Amino acid sequence: MTAVDADSYASYSVTFKPNCSLTQSGKTRVVLLLTVIPCCIAIGFSLLGAWMVLPFVGLEIFALAYAFYYVNRHANDFERISIEGDHLLVERCTGQHVSQYQLNPYWASVVRHEHPNGELRLGLLAHGKEIEVGRYLTRKQLESLAEQLQKRMGKYFRN
Amino acid sequence: MSTTTATHHDDHAHDSHGHPTGLMRWVKSTNHKDIGTMYLWFSFAMFLFAGAMAMGIRAELFQPGLQFVQPETFNQLTTLHGLIMIFGAIMPAFVGFANWQVPLMIGAPDMAFPRLNNMSFWLLIPAAILLIASIFVPGGAVAGGWTMYPPLSVQGGMSVDMSVFALHILGVSSIVGSINIITTIFNMRAPGMTLMKMPMFVWTWLITAYLLIAAMPVLAGALTMLITDRHFGTHFFNAAGGGDPVLFQHVFWFFGHPEVYIMILPAFGILSTIIPTFARKPLFGYASMVYATAAIAVLSFVVWAHHMFTTGMPVAGQLFFMYSTMLISVPTGVKVFNWLATMWKGSMTFETPMLFSIAVVFLFTIGGFSGLVCAILPVDIQLQDTYYVVAHFHYVLFSGAAMAIMGGVYYWLPKWTGHMYDEKLGKWHFWLTTIAFNVTFFPMHFTGLAGMPRRIPDYSQQFAEFNMISSLGAFALGLSQLLFLYVVIKCIRGGEKATNQVWEGAHGLEWTVASPAPFHTFETPPQVK
Structure with missing residues (x-):
């Protein structure tokens, strides 16, 4: 308040x-932290031939980003x-x-x-x-x- | 009074303090406490179901030779026992705890996305039905082990598809639940509840949710590739078509090892809550506990290939995974040290939750040490796929995760139900479980060291005595859990009235609300000092 x-x-x-309890810049940092590592993992597996990990990471990041966007609408x-x-x-x-x-x-x-x-x-x-x-x-x-x-x-x- | 805007967005709906009743209260519930309760009951039902399968396994192994089931059925029992215990019992139980406790502990009125929370729970039901129904399809249930390695899983029957679909659904549920938990913890903490003031249980769940976010898409990818190999002519894992079955193992264990920590970190959070309460001292080394949890999470992503030492990999790779695995013992050791230091010179009392917690610290440490034994590359080559590994992971997952869950249930049951549980029966349950657990799983170290392979329905005569002891212990362990069910039901139906604080040494926001916790709590956030 x-x-x-x-x-x-x-x-x-x-x-x-x-x-x-989370500032605007905090939200950005959290979303980045939550997305960068799964992206690296997915890219790594794609390079090894297991490219199907990539779309699932994409879907998940979309869901995560939307969740934070939704929360942010009420910020x-x-x-x-x-x-x-x-x-x-x-x-x-x-x-x-x-x-x-x-x-x-x-x-x-x-x-x-x-x-x-x-x-x-x-x-x-x-x-x-x-x-x-x-x-x-x-x-x-x-x-x-x-x-x-x-x-x-x-x-x-x-x- | 005049209203200058034409439309009036009335969001007073949740202000009505009506308490929904009947079946639809549960079906449509968006209340974190109701959903938490449903998770916990679902988990217990699955625990009993998968436990009954374990009884079948131990009945067959009571004596050498084939007594009750055929080898195919035995493999199905083993596989479903693993899958259901992991995805149907342990994980949902911790999500149930998170639903109940995280909003109460951080002073939030509910989860950030209550409707998604409802969806996360109800997704479990079709997944459980698919897994269980797979028993009845032609060829029987999935039988290639919970790891679903190809080529068996590529060649298996319809039950593999059903199991893969069930795991996909469970993955969606886990990811949605994790997003919910992360947004709740980050955005909805009460004023003054800084990150470094959060209870350890909340910290462990935050890190667990992060692990789920990072690991679950990897499992989803692996399972989808399995399905396309089975039905759409791809050859990701099919060696005959140029694929690599070992790639599946890498992808699977990249998910699978963090999954182990997904099942143990919330248990650490429960211990870190219970031990200070009954030692009547603050948690020793709070900050180091947080950093140790984060370190375990990070390291959990660089150790996966210790599950695959015998598949063939360069020596440099073997050494890397051996040392990185051993490194995990450092933050884990920090935790064990901190729990012991919290108890040191504390005014300890030994109520049932504390008994479970002390047992978990002791028994989990045994499981951790046997894990270190398995981490030693030349030793693991001997122990791979023996009963030593079965003993190790049951010491980690039963006496680590499942017994921490039991301790947590006893600890928070008075807050949930408003009644004290029967302490005498609770202690009976504790002692029966602990003794039976050790009788069941400790001899497996010896059978494993002597070379008895896992996942077999028959064995050499030399292992007969230890197997008989293990089976007797397992039957006692299974029966003891019926006592747990009785204690919980008795507590729900009545008992001594619980106070708001319940335990003399309990601290935290959840103990400031009434017992049982009202349907709505912290609608206006509390101020944390």
């Missing part, structure tokens, strides 16, 4: 990213909550798809859902509709986010 928090009344923005997923004047905007990027939900901070409230297994989920509720937020966060981070949002929206309520 990375959070960019401009803590002023005029604008507030916080961005969350899903947990991904840029994010969730952003921003408050600017009368607008509370929740943006969510999943794969190539971006969804935006706009709420009025005067009417929105933070709702907490405590699950029996100890999990906490947060939602922003306005006009009977609820948007889940902070899906990439740990419980501790969710508690902190709930506090921040309540504090921020409390200011609207008082005004």
